[in-house]
Amino acid sequence: MGRELDTLPTAPECTLPFWAGELLACPQCRGPLAYVTSALRCGQCGEVGHYQDGIAQFNVTDNDPSIAWYHSVGGTRFCERAQIPYTMSSLDTPVYHSYLARVRPDRLTSVLLDLGAGDGRNTLPWLSWGYERIVAVDAIAESLARLQARVRDEYPASLENVLLIQADLRLLPLVSGSVARAIAIETLFYLNEDYAAGLAECRRVLEPGGLLLTAERSWEGALLTHLLYGGVEALCQLAKSRDVWDGEPGHRVRSRSFTEEELCAELARAGFVVLEKRGVPVLSVVLGYLRGQGAIAAADETYLPQVRQCLQMLAEQGAMRKAHVVTARPAPEAR
Numbered sequence: 001m002g003r004e005l006d007t008l009p010t011a012p013e014c015t016l017p018f019w020a021g022e023l024l025a026c027p028q029c030r031g032p033l034a035y036v037t038s039a040l041r042c043g044q045c046g047e048v049g050h051y052q053d054g055i056a057q058f059n060v061t062d063n064d065p066s067i068a069w070y071h072s073v074g075g076t077r078f079c080e081r082a083q084i085p086y087t088m089s090s091l092d093t094p095v096y097h098s099y100l101a102r103v104r105p106d107r108l109t110s111v112l113l114d115l116g117a118g119d120g121r122n123t124l125p126w127l128s129w130g131y132e133r134i135v136a137v138d139a140i141a142e143s144l145a146r147l148q149a150r151v152r153d154e155y156p157a158s159l160e161n162v163l164l165i166q167a168d169l170r171l172l173p174l175v176s177g178s179v180a181r182a183i184a185i186e187t188l189f190y191l192n193e194d195y196a197a198g199l200a201e202c203r204r205v206l207e208p209g210g211l212l213l214t215a216e217r218s219w220e221g222a223l224l225t226h227l228l229y230g231g232v233e234a235l236c237q238l239a240k241s242r243d244v245w246d247g248e249p250g251h252r253v254r255s256r257s258f259t260e261e262e263l264c265a266e267l268a269r270a271g272f273v274v275l276e277k278r279g280v281p282v283l284s285v286v287l288g289y290l291r292g293q294g295a296i297a298a299a300d301e302t303y304l305p306q307v308r309q310c311l312q313m314l315a316e317q318g319a320m321r322k323a324h325v326v327t328a329r330p331a332p333e334a335r
């Protein structure tokens with residue numbers, strides 16, 4: 001990958017994974033980094049980050065409106081919510097994991113990049129499959145700390161196999177052409193007007209023959225979500241745009257939604273060739289809403305296996321989507 005491992009010296013205090021030196025780069029100039037005490041330094045740009053508590057931390061603006069609410073609540077908790085029957089997280093997660101399985105590379109030493117990894121619901125499956133180089137990037141350090149704790153508890157022998165990075169997805173501190181698979185599950189749409197910049201970074205870090213698996217909000221699914229949780233007024237507001245609003249009063253989070261055609265056009269403009277188009281069923285939104293309204297009884301947990309089987313079938317064959325899931329590769333001329 002054009003970089004020696006001793007770029008990040010193995011000093012006694014250095015606990016970065018041994019393979020991190022092949023991957024880390026200055027997020028500003030893309031130059032090599034040196035690890036000095038706890039600082040990550042670039043010869044041209046100076047100190048651009050530091051390594052603390054097992055996380056390589058690069059500059060992230062806490063008041064960025066796309067992540068301010070997540071900072072206020074300590075990041076995402078998908079793994080926790082996935083354990084609660086009939087939450088959207090518990091229903092969507094098996095579907096997403098089935099998509100991860102479809103893009104598994106042959107080599108266990110391939111570098112896998114989980115963008116917006118949060119607390120690790122789409123990171124941990126790679127460890128269970130035996131992959132040895134997994135990079136988890138998120139803007140919220142608290143989420144990454146929970147991911148680290150889960151790895152320590154569930155895969156203690158694999159701590160060296162995960163590189164945790166707090167960074168801006170528009171400025172990934174990674175070497176170009178170093179990643180075999182880039183996974184962006186319900187992540188890039190938070191970049192809003194900078195969505196293209198996020199896709200450009202994905203393309204930059206992918207190796208020749210690499211794949212991007214991205215899941216983005218469906219506009220129709222977002223319309224239904226706004227209707228259920230915000231009422232008719234919220235539905236009508238979204239019908240005039242593609243802006244989705246989440247969070248709580250005073251901490252609203254804006255993100256984008258897409259029709260399938262719009263999403264594929266964005267990928268094409270970013271230099272990707274779309275290989276496969278599927279989705280996550282919007283039925284999980286309805287079921288999650290009904291659970292919150294108390295309309296799903298405890299006895300209905302016995303039907304969960306059948307419900308999940310139905311959702312998996314709809315993911316393959318259905319058209320009513322909460323999210324579009326697209327697999328794409330960089331076009332040869334884009335590299």
